[in-house]
Amino acid sequence: MAPLTFLGIESSCDDSAAAVVRSDGTILASVVEGQAALHAPFGGVVPEIAARAHAEKLDGCVSRALAEAGVSLGDLDAVAVTSGPGLIGGVLSGVMLARGIAAATGLPLVGVNHLAGHALTPRLTDGLDFPYLMLLVSGGHCQFLLVSGPGSFRRLGGTIDDAPGEAFDKVAKLLALPQPGGPPVEAEAATGVARFPLPRPLLDRPGCDMSFSGLKTAVLRTRDALVAEHGGLRRQDRADLCASFQAAVAAVLAEKTRRALAESGALVLAVAGGVAANGAIRAALQGVCDALGVRFTAPPLRLCTDNAAMIAWAGIESWQAGLVDPANLVARPRWPLDASAAPMIGSGKKGAKA
Ligand code: KG4
Ligand code: ZN
Numbered sequence: 001m002a003p004l005t006f007l008g009i010e011s012s013c014d015d016s017a018a019a020v021v022r023s024d025g026t027i028l029a030s031v032v033e034g035q036a037a038l039h040a041p042f043g044g045v046v047p048e049i050a051a052r053a054h055a056e057k058l059d060g061c062v063s064r065a066l067a068e069a070g071v072s073l074g075d076l077d078a079v080a081v082t083s084g085p086g087l088i089g090g091v092l093s094g095v096m097l098a099r100g101i102a103a104a105t106g107l108p109l110v111g112v113n114h115l116a117g118h119a120l121t122p123r124l125t126d127g128l129d130f131p132y133l134m135l136l137v138s139g140g141h142c143q144f145l146l147v148s149g150p151g152s153f154r155r156l157g158g159t160i161d162d163a164p165g166e167a168f169d170k171v172a173k174l175l176a177l178p179q180p181g182g183p184p185v186e187a188e189a190a191t192g193v194a195r196f197p198l199p200r201p202l203l204d205r206p207g208c209d210m211s212f213s214g215l216k217t218a219v220l221r222t223r224d225a226l227v228a229e230h231g232g233l234r235r236q237d238r239a240d241l242c243a244s245f246q247a248a249v250a251a252v253l254a255e256k257t258r259r260a261l262a263e264s265g266a267l268v269l270a271v272a273g274g275v276a277a278n279g280a281i282r283a284a285l286q287g288v289c290d291a292l293g294v295r296f297t298a299p300p301l302r303l304c305t306d307n308a309a310m311i312a313w314a315g316i317e318s319w320q321a322g323l324v325d326p327a328n329l330v331a332r333p334r335w336p337l338d339a340s341a342a343p344m345i346g347s348g349k350k351g352a353k354a
Helices: 036-042 047-069 088-105 114-126 164-174 182-189 213-230 235-264 279-292 309-320
Strands: 005-010 015-022 027-034 078-084 109-113 132-137 142-149 152-158 268-272 295-297
Touching: 005 047, 005 088, 005 309, 015 047, 015 309, 027 047, 036 047, 047 088, 078 088, 078 114, 078 309, 088 109, 109 114, 109 309, 114 132, 114 142, 114 152, 114 268, 114 309, 132 235, 142 235, 152 235, 164 182, 164 213, 164 235, 182 235, 182 279, 213 235, 235 279, 268 279, 279 295
Parallel strands: 005 078, 078 109, 132 268, 268 295
Antiparallel strands: 005 015, 015 027, 132 142, 142 152
16 A cells, blocks of 8 residues: 655644655655744743744745655645644644645645644654653643553643743743753753752652642742852852752652653653753653663654654554544644543643643
């Protein structure tokens, strides 16, 4: 049977993206246009600016993806589009563009859950078999999912407030480091010593839920104490504070991962999201997996962070499993993958959490 070819469209947060992917796992093109420069003056993603930028950029991304892939609309089998969860204006831009393409070409449409896109990526990049445990850690997401099929996700826990990437970003802001905060905080931490006693939130409670907002407040208090003591924040103190913060995040993620692996019995851990780029966090997760004899995988970073190849791939997987539901084409700001899990109250700067 000839492989299927899907166009994927993603616009749920601050990346406009389009990709062309085949069911044999070939990524023919993956175009991502970020909006970091547009949001930088505001210190966070501004939903209205994001929606407008998606509306302006998405069709260009689609044209580029088709050109790079060397295919025309007539060569496609379907269009897959993120229909939630995320910032509603951006999601609507993508869904409307996909509907337009479908109306003009007669191609079928597949509405994809953005989190399913992240969660199914290791099948595209590493050919993982079901089941596996996915830890999604980014600026907007933080959850453990036991992935047992293209539409079968069990949520084992997640953040009750901020996502870890959001905490890195806020800590960077507190310490006058640039945005997004993860890379500069990691760079500072590399020259520091984790000597400040910061909390390890929720480690004293059973289960896999996490919390990062108290940690950020503890960083603020420590910073203020240092400033009061020395009349300003000294270079080495800033590096030590970054190292202490990063060590706390890594310790919490490692221990909760150990619990999620024990609870699920999964033999493979896959990590995705921008925070997976952090060397100390990766090393901590690798350590947990080594101790338990569990395989550890992380898709390449460009497929770990927001992109449209994962949306095309999740569309292909749902299509092949007969799970395509027209009801999924309604743009939804909130859309938990595991409808049986208790809803979370957190809602981060990058939009609604699922
Ligand atoms: O997955 P992503 O590109 O976008 C979404 O949030 O969906 O993740 C971006 C987040 C930002 O909060 C950024 O600060 C964080 O990932 N991040 C990092 C690192 N690189 C990016 N956090 C910690 N260490 C890093 N090296
Ligand atoms: Zn994402």
